[in-house]
Amino acid sequence: MFTRTESFREFIRLYPIVSIIIIIHVVLYLFTVLPIFPNYWFFEHLSGVNLYIFEGEYWRLITPTFLHNGFAHMLFNSVTLLLFGPALERMLGGGKFLLVYLVSGLVANLATLFLEPLSYTHVGSSGAIFGLFGYYLAIIIFRKNWLSRQNSQIILVLCALSLVMTFVQPNINITAHLFGLIGGFLLGAIPYYKKGAMSDSIKGMANWAGPAGRRIKLQSPLKIFLWGIIFLIAIIGFLVQR
Template identity: 45%
Template sequence: MFIRTESFSQYIRLYPFVTALLAINILVYIVTGLPIQASRELYYSGVGINYLISDGEWWRLITPMFLHAGLMHLLFNMFSLFIFGPELERVAGKARFLTIYLLAGLFANVASFFLGGWDFSHVGASGAIFGIFGAFGALVYYTKKAFPQLRQIILPIIVISVIMTFLQPGVNVIGHIAGLIVGFIIGLSYFHPKRIISWR
């Protein structure tokens, strides 16, 4: 299910939204990482800084999900998107997948704004990634008897991810948990048995 065996061209064709998100995040990381002043200014203009959001820079509720603090930060999030995103895009549908990803990332940033403190700052796609996990959690909730193997894979991943959120320093705990919850709630709507029947 989560083992990627497609060729590069097949992956792009089958999962265009996952591919686009991967490309955007990697491109933004490259552009904002260039050793020039303009790149540094571009990066800091998108960081989620709460007191600047309070001053009216509302775009900082959106842009942090496309910025990363370092190469390992980017690789971890993009690896998770690369592995888990395609199956969600296939099961939920392209538009629904994108909705889950973007809304989970947005509300993770909104929660970080309201709960993170005046001087709190953050970047990263982790809230959106946790939204993917949450959506799979909702799918498990509805299909635990039909697809026990999905439960055996997803639940340990969610549990380990949440535990690591609290153990690793410098992690936006608020964003991770908010993204997970939002993804789960949206997933409950999208994957409700009555709605799935209506897709057919």
């Protein structure tokens, strides 16, 4: 599911939205390093600067999602999207996938706007990508038949590691990561927020592994405890950073 075996042409045909986003990443990066435009023109006009957004430059709530600070930054986010975006695009369809991606990025940037200082500047698609992880988490809880046990475990481990690395690596927009994750999860959970639907889904979490459901059920309190510890660390880390 997360292993890419398609040719370049097949990949573009099967996953057009992911392909377009990655192309935008690469093109904008090239524009920032090639001597076509004045130095830092794109960073000056497209990066997220809280002060400028409050002054009315509202496009900066979206454009930072496609701009990156350096090759390694662009490459890491593009490869992550390359690995984990296609499966979700096929599940949701191109239009809905794009909506989840953009709204998650918007939520991350809005949180950055209101929780970080006026002078805070940021770029990168990490908030939107964390939104995809959040949506995967909603799938694991509410649409457990969409993912196999193995793929669900990959997502859970990746989310846990990503949250830990958010507080270990320097110069990370912690606010964007956390709220992008939350935004994506809520987008996936909203359709099930009605009487009985959400509680039934939570009660059925123990069976998402199929025949191994009974064994998983016995382990579920431990899983809940571990995830509680992870989110507690995330909240404490966020407060400490502030």
